[in-house]
Amino acid sequence: MASRNRAERRDKIRQANAVAQQGSEAAAQAGAQRTGHAGGMPTRQQILDFVSGAQSRVGKREIARAFGVRGDDRVALKALLREMEAGGELGRGHGRQLHPAERLPNVAPLQIARIDDQGDLVAEPMRWEGEGPAPAVVLLPTGRPGPRGKGGRRPPRDLDRLSVGDRVLCRIDHDPEDGYRGKVIELIGRGPSRIVAVFRNGPNGPQVSGMDRKNRRDYPVSGELPDGLADGDVVVADAAPRPVRGRPAVSIAERIGAMHDPKSYSLVAIARHEIPTEFPTAALQEAEKSRTPPLGQREDLRALPLVTIDPEDARDHDDAVWALPVDAAGNDLAADADPADGHGWHLVAAIADVAQFVRPGSALDREARTRGNSVYFPDRVVPMLPERLSADLCSLVPGKARACLAAHLWIDRSGRLQRHRITRALMRSAASLTYAQAQEAEDGGGDGALRALHATALRHLFDAYRALRLAREDRGALEIELPERQVVIGPDGHLQAVQPRERFDAHRMIEEFMIQANVAAARSLAAQGPIGVYRAHEEPAAQKIEGLREALQGLGLPLAKGQAIRPKVLNRVLEQAKGHPSERLINELVLRAQTQAYYAVENPGHFGLALPQYSHFTSPIRRYADLMAHRLLIGGLGLGRGGYPKVDTDAMAQACAHVSMTERRAMLAEREAMDRFATAFIARQVGREVGGRISGVTRAGLFVQLDESGADGLVPMSGIGREFFVLDDVRHRVTGSDTGIVHSLGDPVKVEIRAVDQVTNSVELRLVENLGGGGGPAAAPSRGKAGRGAAGGPARKPPGKRPGKRGGKQKRR
Secondary structure (H helix, E strand, O other): HHHHHHHHHHHHHHHHHHHHHHHHHHHHHHHHHHHHOOOOOOOOOHHHHHHHOOOOOOOHHHHHHHHOOOOOOHHHHHHHHHHHHHHOOOEEEHOEEEEEOOOOEEEOOOOEEEEEEOOOOOEOOOOOOOOOOOOOOOEEEOOOOOOHHHHEOOOHHHHHHOOOOOOEEEEEEEOOOOOOOOEEEEEEEEOOOOOEEEEEEEEEEOEEEOOOEEEOEEEEEEOOOOOOOOOOOEEEEEEOOOOOOOOOOOOEEEEEEEHHHHHHHHHHHHOOOOOOOOOHHHHHHHHHHOOOOOOOOEEEOOOOOOEEEEEOOOOOOOEEEEEEHHHOOEEEEOOOOOOOOOOOOEEEEEEEOOOHHOOOOOHHHHHHHHEOOOOEOOOOOEEOOOHHHHHHOOOOEEEEEEEEEEEEHHHHHHOOOOEEEEEEEEEEOEEEEEHHHHHHHHHHOOOOHHHHHHHHHHOOOOOOOHHHHHHHHHHOOOOOOOEEEEEEEEEEEOEEEEOOOOOOOOHHHHHHHHHHHHHHHHHHHHHHHHOEEEEEOOOOOOOHHHHHHHHHHHHOOOOOOOOOOOOHHHHHHHHHHHOOHHHEEEEHHHHHHHOOOOEEEOOOOOOOOOOOOEOOOOOOEHHHHHHHHHHHHHOOOOOOOOOOOOOHHHHHHHHHHHHHHHHHHHHHHHHHHHHHHHHHHHOOOOOOEEEEEEEEEEEEEEEEEEEEOOOOEEEEEHHOOOOOOEEOOOOEEEEEEOOOOOEEEEOOOEEEEEEOOOOOOOOEEEEEEEOOOOOOOOOOOOOHHHEEEOOOOOOOOOOOOOOOOOOOOOOOO
């Protein structure tokens, strides 16, 4: 019976689709008759007339049928429709249906904006590209049988529960006299319950403006205002239960600070991404009761000259390292031994023993899991653990006995990991160095104490690193090199600069040591059983590789089709990019093509590092995943208390999914804060001409990465030039329709900073000069879209064209 019912439903669906298809074909034929054109390529005006008069869905297929467009002409029709859409003659609505740009489509997503004087809900399109304000759509109930309303009909439940701010999919009718009327098809989503916004006290009373480019609406404020609130302050606002003057309203829950105060930039990112900042009392109390454990059954490493090497602004020290050359049997040689006499190295990576203090199920554990990781901003950190642990008991500060897990690693002269042993230990750091200090010592500089430390400890670390680099190159780990941005804040708290952070071999040395410790942890987890906590990084998707291939082709770098993608293949591209004018961009393109790494209980391997087994073990102060790995190792290796009392596969998988999410949340928040600092730095330079490089070519215009700050801005189509520009989104370039001038991905350019919006974090630029010449063959684009430029004076505006759409800054990673 059930299968027969399903078959009947399928038959009804097929019949309905056939009727709808016949209706579309009939409408197409009727449109062709109205336009007086029933064969060959239609003109722009004929297309506009046909789309305007259509009573049902219209897309490329319906237009092709109506005008008898066949064969190669369908490709030309597609290009023409894209040009008309890019030029503002046509718009595209839900289901990719076409409509006149100044008119709403038959079906579209709307957001309820207010309640009018008659008590009706009034919605506006979520996307409007026409000139002037967005049209209003009065929502009408789509009746269903019931005891209420005229004719025994009543509004559907969804419409009963709709409120201002909700998003709905509507079927829209247009009457020249009454305007738009909409019938709700389905509820897409509820209005935002909490937003981060900028406060203004205007002539119509207090209101806030959303800081999200997807929600830039203004909301009136109801209720009391916090003391000291001023125009331009950033606030956290909650949706109010009742609208004000028929509009959705908010009540202010918290004042963050002044919009243009550098102290607010990170706080805005924290609030917008809902990063928890306050620790529960129970967690703080547990942290305060914690004490460094006695030696007990732990290995005693307090006499070993372990050193921490971190950035200058490091806020915690969760790893320390040591190395000595070994003989053929793997025994340690003397500290003053000649490296040439050694047969490899014995390395130790000592990692803070957070599991000693944060036990499963405790208040500290619950809060650490909720946070998932520490979040680092240019001017502050939101730690995963309370300061008593993160900056004290778990931080491997010099001269203090600290609990740790020690990974003993033995590598050969080729840098291959031969064997390992993980113990629980007590250690005492001999020194805390910055990367710059460690590099200075390796380069023969520094004071007497630093040179003495180099003679006894640092030189062996660097010798072992050079062997590890050989092994890395041999296995073909991905070698993406991108400069990290550094924010410089003066003693007065004001922003001084945004600049690339200098990178040394000392950075790479610590990275290689940590990679080997993580490999050792992964091998131990795999030996214990099927369940672990692994860092998973899968190979890139074929679609992303194809996109990378097209982008590289436009930059003159080949990436052959058909070959299996391995890190070594991409490394050959990166090697060719060295010294290339677009070297940084090429590294970014390769990075963008990678999949997002995540945590998993099963081991799929790590593509980027070219390693079959990999875990995260070395940062338990700031990553909950590392703490999970520690607990599994403690339990599996019999290293005492602090492991999981029972390994629940489902619970572990859920925890891996959760910390993968919190990691992505932290990355977005850190990136937003960095972008806000960079945007504030650029805001001082409005009107200046600066250098940059085209990092994206889109319908909206050219995205340009600025050389000095690394920030991105948009040159809208109206800021490129006076003529029309046709987008070739395969070759990633735009071509001038009159001059044939070409602006391509990777071209060095000079741009003028025209405007900076610190609320939405966007930068608008004007193209001054293409330093790469802007030349090249103006080949016919494989698929084109047109946009109008107007740099240097008024542009020619042909009939039916609207001004080029202005866009905001789009972050590319």
